[in-house]
Amino acid sequence: MKSPVVTVFGATGFLGREICQALVEEGWIVRLAARQPNRVLLSGIPRDRSERVAVDIRRRPEVARALEGAAAAVNAVSLYVQSRKLRFEDVHVRGAAAIAECAREQGVDRLVHISGIGVDPQSPSAYVRARAQGEQAVREAFAGATVLRPSVLFGPGDAFVSNLVKIARLPAVPLFGRGQTRLQPAFVEDVAEAVNVALHRPDSTGRVYELGGGQVLTYREAVTAVMKELGVRRPLMPVPFVFWKLIAALLRPLPNPPLTRDQVVLMATDNIAGSEIPGFADLELEARRFDQALTMCLKSVFS
Ligand SMILES: NC(=O)c1ccc[n+]([C@@H]2O[C@H](COP(=O)([O-])OP(=O)(O)OC[C@H]3O[C@@H](n4cnc5c(N)ncnc54)[C@H](OP(=O)(O)O)[C@@H]3O)[C@@H](O)[C@H]2O)c1
Numbered sequence: 001m002k003s004p005v006v007t008v009f010g011a012t013g014f015l016g017r018e019i020c021q022a023l024v025e026e027g028w029i030v031r032l033a034a035r036q037p038n039r040v041l042l043s044g045i046p047r048d049r050s051e052r053v054a055v056d057i058r059r060r061p062e063v064a065r066a067l068e069g070a071a072a073a074v075n076a077v078s079l080y081v082q083s084r085k086l087r088f089e090d091v092h093v094r095g096a097a098a099i100a101e102c103a104r105e106q107g108v109d110r111l112v113h114i115s116g117i118g119v120d121p122q123s124p125s126a127y128v129r130a131r132a133q134g135e136q137a138v139r140e141a142f143a144g145a146t147v148l149r150p151s152v153l154f155g156p157g158d159a160f161v162s163n164l165v166k167i168a169r170l171p172a173v174p175l176f177g178r179g180q181t182r183l184q185p186a187f188v189e190d191v192a193e194a195v196n197v198a199l200h201r202p203d204s205t206g207r208v209y210e211l212g213g214g215q216v217l218t219y220r221e222a223v224t225a226v227m228k229e230l231g232v233r234r235p236l237m238p239v240p241f242v243f244w245k246l247i248a249a250l251l252r253p254l255p256n257p258p259l260t261r262d263q264v265v266l267m268a269t270d271n272i273a274g275s276e277i278p279g280f281a282d283l284e285l286e287a288r289r290f291d292q293a294l295t296m297c298l299k300s301v302f303s
Contacts, residue, residue, distance in 0.1 A: 003049075006199070007031040007066050009057060009099055010076035012040045015114065015153060018192035019074055024049050026196050033066045034077075057095035064102045072110040072199050075099050075138075080127070081260055088130035096134040100141035110205070111145040112195050113138045117184075117210050117271050119149065125265035135208075143206055146198045148191065150211040151271050154290065155188030156300030164226040165301050172237045173227070176244060176267040179220030179236065184212030184272040187288040190280065197283045204283070211280055212273030214289035219267065225291055229298055241268050 006023055010016040011032035020030045021044050030050045032042070037052035055062045057077055067073060079091040096113060103111050119132040138145050154160045167173055191211055198204040217225070220236060227234060244264045251257040273279050280287045 003027055003029045004071035005029045005031055005051075005069055006072040006074065007033050007053075007070045008074045008076060009033045009055065009063075009066070010078060010114075012037060012042075013076055013078060014155075014158060015150075015188055015191060016074075016076040017042060018155070018188050019076055019195050020045055020050070022189070022192040022196045023074075023199075026200075028072075031066065031070065057098055058090050060098050060102065063095075063098045064106065067099075067102050067106045067108055070103075070106070070108050072112075073099060073103050073108050074112045074114070074195055074199075076114045080263075081257060082126070083255075088127055089133070092127075092130040092134040093137055097137035097141055100138040100145060104142045110199050111138075111142050112198050113145050113147050114195075115147050115149045117149045117151045117212065117273060118266070118269055123265070125262040127262040128265070145206070146204045147208040148194055148198065148211055149208065149273075150186045150191045151184040151213060151273065152186070153188045153191060154185045154213075154293070154297060156297055158188065158297060160185060161226065161294065161297040162301055164223055165230065165298070168223060168227045168230055168232060168234060170234065172235045173223055174237050174239045175223070176219055176239070176264070177241050178238045179218055179223065181219050181267055182216055182270040182272050183219060183222060184216045185222070185290045186211050186213040187293050190285060190287045193285055194280060194283050197285060201283070207278060209279055209282065210273035210277045212287070214287040215291060216272055217290060222290065225294060226298075229294055 006028045008020050011020050012034045023030050024045050032052045033055040035056050037054055053066045055066045082088045115131050115135050120128055121132040123129050135147055152160050248259050248261045248264050
């Protein structure tokens with residue numbers, strides 16, 4: 001029997017790569033879809049189990065072509081910093097809707113849409129508002145879509161731990177506020193496995209899952225854990241959020257600002273899975289703890 005095809009939008013991204021790996025191992029033919037699908041080498045993905053297709057999800061005919069003959073689709077496309085030409089709505093609302101609508105029109109059986117914990121249509125963050133509108137648009141177009149909302153992702157080659165390492169090397173470590181915002185970092189491979197499981201479980205159809213990792217910790221505790229692993233000691237320096245917002249405003253004219261207002265807003269809000277919403281356990285998965293996987297992540301930072 002021919003293996004089924006799954007189209008993974010955002011396949012070359014940090015999470016997308018792990019999703020492709022997990023799905024290939026499960027027997028899928030993976031169609032890697034991104035604007036530059038050959039940008040990264042994916043060593044664990046054999047050529048005869050994969051296809052690459054150039055797609056900009058803002059162009060509907062390209063989205064439709066990428067879904068031809070697919071049994072399933074995953075949307076792991078991201079945009080964290082918007083510009084005048086490329087807005088959050090283009091990718092997180094209209095792009096997400098185009099994937100869901102084309103998937104329905106083409107008779108794709110299953111769709112997994114990756115969103116994020118904390119979606120809120122009233123949020124002061126344009127990014128968070130767009131994610132909420134995107135989920136809504138996906139649900140309207142494809143009622144059976146499974147929405148996965150991970151907390152901040154970590155794993156080898158991530159942005160989260162790599163940034164904490166840079167910060168831990170400063171003479172004093174600046175905190176967002178007093179560093180009391182609670183996070184529940186999710187290991188990237190665990191989230192990829194959740195996508196794999198969700199595609200197979202009929203009971204995940206039309207449901208939302210919040211994927212928090214095995215450990216809840218404050219930002220202050222996360223920086224301290226990284227410093228401990230690195231064997232360094234630095235004073236922690238609380239910095240009020242208004243000051244961070246000012247820095248973000250000053251950095252705004254840069255083409256690729258290292259800090260945005262949206263990121264400051266995110267850092268002011270707890271990012272943990274809701275107790276009433278299904279999570280890893282409902283997919284019969286056990287999420288790794290941050291401190292368990294930290295050594296492995298740090299090895300990749302220094303390799
Ligand atoms: N990383 C985290 O901590 C985190 C936390 C919570 C939720 N999430 C969610 O997880 C998902 C994946 O995030 P990530 O961190 O893995 O993202 P990422 O590393 O930035 O990767 C983004 C992917 O999207 C593709 N892409 C961007 N714009 C596109 C477009 N217009 N058309 C087609 N493809 C496009 C990129 O490839 P090209 O540039 O070649 O197109 C790349 O493959 C997102 O939904 C994100 O919001 C991430």
